[in-house]
Amino acid sequence: xxxxxxxxxxxxxxxxxxxxxxxxxxxxxxxxxxxxxxxxxxxxxxxxxxxxxxxxxxxxxxxxxxxxxxxxxxxxxxxxxxxxxxxxxxxxxxxxxxxxxxxxxxxxxxxxxxxxxxxxxxxxxxxxxxxxxxxxxxxxxxxxxxxxxxxxxxxxxxxxxxxxxxxxxxxxxxxxxxxxxxxxxxxxxxxxxxxxxxxxxxxxxxxxxxxxxxxxxxxxxxxxxxxxxxxxxxxxxxxxxxxxxxxxxxxxxxxxxxxxxxxxxxxxxxxxxxxxxxxxxxxxxxxxxxxxxxxxxxxxxxxxxxxxxxxxxxxxxxxxxxxxxxxxxxxxxxxxxxxxxxxxxxxxxxxxxx
Amino acid sequence: xxxxxxxxxxxxxxxxxxxxxxxxxxxxxxxxxxxxxxxxxxxxxxxxxxxxxxxxxxxxxxxxxxxxxxxxxxxxxxxxxxxxxxxxxxxxxxxxxxxxxxxxxxxxxxxxxxxxxxxxxxxxxxxxxxxxxxxxxxxxxxxxxxxxxxxxxxxxxxxxxxxxxxxxxxxxxxxxxxxxxxxxxxxxxxxxxxxxxxxxxxxxxxxxxxxxxxxxxxxxxxxxxxxxxxxxxxxxxxxxxxxxxxxxxxxxxxxxxxxxxxxxxxxxxxxxxxxxxxxxxxxxxxxxxxxxxxxxxxxxxxxxxxxxxxxxxxxxxxxxxxxxxxxxxxxxxxxxxxxxxxxxxxxxxxxxxx
Numbered sequence: 119x120x121x122x123x124x125x126x127x128x129x130x131x132x133x134x135x136x137x138x139x140x141x142x143x144x145x146x147x148x149x150x151x152x153x154x155x156x157x158x159x160x161x162x163x164x165x166x167x168x169x170x171x172x173x174x175x176x177x178x179x180x181x182x183x184x185x186x187x188x189x190x191x192x193x194x195x196x197x198x199x200x201x202x203x204x205x206x207x208x209x210x211x212x213x214x215x216x217x218x219x220x221x222x223x224x225x226x227x228x229x230x231x232x233x234x235x236x237x238x239x240x241x242x243x244x245x246x247x248x249x250x251x252x253x254x255x256x257x258x259x260x261x262x263x264x265x266x267x268x269x270x271x272x273x274x275x276x277x278x279x280x281x282x283x284x285x286x287x288x289x290x291x292x293x294x295x296x297x298x299x300x301x302x303x304x305x306x307x308x309x310x311x312x313x314x315x316x317x318x319x320x321x322x323x324x325x326x327x328x329x330x331x332x333x334x335x336x337x338x339x340x341x342x343x344x345x346x347x348x349x350x351x352x353x354x355x356x357x358x359x360x361x362x363x364x365x366x367x368x369x370x371x372x373x374x375x376x377x378x379x380x381x382x383x384x385x386x387x388x389x390x391x392x393x394x395x396x397x398x399x400x401x402x403x404x405x406x407x408x409x410x411x412x413x414x415x416x417x418x419x420x421x422x423x424x425x426x427x428x429x430x431x432x433x434x435x436x437x438x439x440x441x442x443x444x445x446x447x448x449x450x451x452x453x454x455x456x457x458x459x460x461x462x463x464x465x466x467x468x469x470x471x472x
Numbered sequence: 473x474x475x476x477x478x479x480x481x482x483x484x485x486x487x488x489x490x491x492x493x494x495x496x497x498x499x500x501x502x503x504x505x506x507x508x509x510x511x512x513x514x515x516x517x518x519x520x521x522x523x524x525x526x527x528x529x530x531x532x533x534x535x536x537x538x539x540x541x542x543x544x545x546x547x548x549x550x551x552x553x554x555x556x557x558x559x560x561x562x563x564x565x566x567x568x569x570x571x572x573x574x575x576x577x578x579x580x581x582x583x584x585x586x587x588x589x590x591x592x593x594x595x596x597x598x599x600x601x602x603x604x605x606x607x608x609x610x611x612x613x614x615x616x617x618x619x620x621x622x623x624x625x626x627x628x629x630x631x632x633x634x635x636x637x638x639x640x641x642x643x644x645x646x647x648x649x650x651x652x653x654x655x656x657x658x659x660x661x662x663x664x665x666x667x668x669x670x671x672x673x674x675x676x677x678x679x680x681x682x683x684x685x686x687x688x689x690x691x692x693x694x695x696x697x698x699x700x701x702x703x704x705x706x707x708x709x710x711x712x713x714x715x716x717x718x719x720x721x722x723x724x725x726x727x728x729x730x731x732x733x734x735x736x737x738x739x740x741x742x743x744x745x746x747x748x749x750x751x752x753x754x755x756x757x758x759x760x761x762x763x764x765x766x767x768x769x770x771x772x773x774x775x776x777x778x779x780x781x782x783x784x785x786x787x788x789x790x791x792x793x794x795x796x797x798x799x800x801x802x803x804x805x806x807x808x809x810x811x812x813x814x815x816x817x818x819x820x821x822x823x824x825x826x
Contacts, residue, residue, distance in 0.1 A: 120699045120702070120703065121647070122569055122648075122649050122672075122673060122699060122700060122703070123568065123569065123699075123703045124567060124568055124569060124570070124571040124572065124703070125571070125572075126567065126568075126571070126707075127568050127703045127706050127707065130706045130707065130709075130710045131710075132705075132706050132708075132709030132710045133709055133710065133713055134709075135529070135532050135713040135714070138528075138529055138530075138531055138532060146528075149529055151527055151528050151529060152527050153527070154527065155523075155524035155526070155527050156524075156526050156527060160526075161522055161523065161526075164518075164522045164719070165519065165522060168515055168518045168519055168522070169509075169515065170509035170510075171688060172509070172510050172514075172515075172685070172686055172687075172688035172689055172723075173505055173506050173507070173508065173509050173510060173685040173686070173687060173688065174492075174500075174505050174687055174688050175489070175492055175503055175505060175681070175687040175688060176492075176687075176688055176690075177492055178489050178492060202556050202690075202712065202715060203712060203714055203715075205711075205712045205713060205714070206711070206712045206715075209711045209712060213478060213480065214477065214478055214480075214481050215476055215477065215478060215481075216478070217478040217479070217480070218478065218479075231713075234709075234710045235710070235711075237710065238707065238710040238711060293475070294476075295476045318476075319476060327529070331526070331527040332526055332527070333526075333527060333528055333529040333530075333714075334525060334526035334527065334528050334529060334530055334717060334718035334719075335526055335717045335718065335719070336530075336556075336714055336715070336716075336717045345474045345476060345477075346476060348474070349474065349476070349477045349478070349481045351486075352481050352484045352486050353480075353481065353484065353592065354486075355484075355486030355487055355488075355588075356484045356485075356486045356487065356588045356589070356591065356592040357559075357560070357563045357589075357592060358556065358557060358559045358560045358563060359487055359489040359559060359585075360489070360557055360559070360687075360690055361556060361557075361560075361690070362690075363688060363689045363690040363717070363719075363720060364688040364689070365518070365688075365689070365717075365719050366717060369526075
């Protein structure tokens with residue numbers, strides 16, 4: 119046992135992200151990146167900020183970026199927190215708002231980073247199973263808790279819950295913070311953001327990584343009542359004064375400013391998702407109804423076999439070994455030619471079995 | 473008392489960074505930024521990475537950047553950890569390596585973020601006073617401890633300790649991790665890095681913000697034995713999988729690759745520091761011997777008055793209200809014309825008192 123480690127380090131089981139192979143010719147459908155690039159205005163804004171001013175610290179409060187987000191969502195700066203990717207925002211939320219005497223609740227099949235944060239910050243938690251059809255039923259969270267968190271749409275299932283269901287949950291849990299992790303919300307689900315003005319216990323977390331095609335830049339944010347945001351700020355200012363660099367702040371502001379591009383990319387992803395869903399169904403795959411930029415699907419052959427067969431063809435998808443979902447694959451919606459390659463390969467793989 | 477906050481949030485007294493005024497005509501000598509810009513090769517590397525690949529996640533392990541640092545220092549990748557600024561690296565080190573039953577030791581006059589990390593992670597600490605001349609005497613740390621951390625050179629004093637003194641400390645504390653925070657080491661102090669191969673309990677933390685003129689990009693790193701680095705990796709992978717964005721990684725690699733530029737900028741800063749030190753001394757200021765890119769100086773008039781008088785002239789320096797140092801100012805070494813403006817202003821301010 120390494121003698122220099124703090125006690126908490128021994129206990130950790132770190133999160134394992136999807137692999138990032140460096141091979142350039144792979145069709146990479148394993149980490150839910152957007153197949154379309156960021157807005158040209160984002161690249162221009164980065165270029166304009168790439169100069170001698172990089173010798174200077176960024177604004178520690180990222181005020182201009184927070185103002186841009188506040189204006190976009192019809193909120194105030196005091197409703198906005200920004201971080202180095204939504205994973206960092208979530209980490210601060212776990213420590214600042216979700217650690218209480220009663221256990222935190224989250225779904226059994228969900229973002230697998232949640233239990234990792236709980237281990238890091240010594241947060242007691244209880245998992246709430248999804249139903250057999252992988253639906254997330256918020257009424258199942260009616261039990262004593264110190265906080266609730268779930269992704270909407272859920273990952274890796276892609277299934278969404280309605281705003282009305284979230285509102286009912288907020289009303290039933292006035293003493294707990296409810297974190298809605300909306301990493302994928304822009305691909306067709308109902309955002310909880312319009313309820314922020316009415317519910318002091320609602321924190322919504324979003325990211326620039328998916329719908330805004332900026333996974334490479336690390337920008338996430340939280341929206342909520344000022345009291346919740348202040349807790350995040352206090353933890354952030356006790357951890358790292360300057361989490362957002364100058365280029366990321368400039369990029370984020372430009373992305374928020376290019377609404378037509380954002381809408382166009384969302385639409386393209388959703389159209390491709392419908393096409394892939396229909397084609398997969400035609401090949402005998404079960405496909406859950408997805409509101410995300412991926413589909414969760416059960417192949418007619420063992421999922422691990424299909425994953426390996428795709429890999430041999432240079433196509434990478436994500437497989438999880440958790441018992442309830444080991445017969446399923448999570449496949450990111452790619453560009454049209456990538457989805458074509460996927461579907462052609464799957465047609466071959468399925469027919470091989472016959 | 474805000475009801476949704478985790479208990480730890482109530483206890484926090486966040487770090488307050490030096491202000492980052494947005495006014496463009498200020499002479500900003502308050503946050504130890506480098507007056508010279510980053511290497512042109514850094515700006516080229518960022519430009520080359522500013523393209524459609526920003527839609528993709530960065531390498532979660534920043535392997536190329538870690539390899540560049542390992543090669544530069546004659547170490548292995550397993551000896552290198554990188555983070556979103558050295559503040560993040562320090563935060564992880566506090567949680568992963570410095571939290572033990574015995575108290576952490578650090579100087580009373582030092583980087584004021586250390587007690588903030590202790591509050592965040594609930595680490596017991598004991599402060600070790602500097603001597604009356606603000607020297608850091610490592611023999612004063614000979615007491616039971618769960619870890620030791622100090623900056624070398626120290627901040628805000630600028631005073632350095634020798635490698636031999638650090639080695640003696642390492643030998644006297646084989647059961648504790650000793651963190652040497654070398655944010656300013658490139659401006660003339662002796663680095664502890666050559667001792668990493670011989671001492672498993674040594675962690676050295678450095679940054680791209682000061683000597684490499686990249687405060688705006690947020691890049692820091694730690695060097696140490698693989699066991700120490702693994703502890704940091706485990707905490708990082710339980711907090712944020714992708715802390716280093718694509719542009720920062722490219723910039724860091726390019727910076728490490730331009731040694732002549734780095735050496736030239738260091739030399740310029742050190743030459744200006746000697747010039748400023750002599751001129752201040754001539755004006756009746758006491759100046760501590762500095763190995764950093766700032767000087768710590770006691771003006772012949774009350775420090776707060778001098779700070780305000782400088783401010784009225786558009787020159788910002790840093791004043792700390794802590795009792796032992798409230799008669800002192802920390803002044804960053806600027807570009808030659810900025811230092812000229814500082815010295816001219818101080819000459820006026822000092823003569824006004826007569």
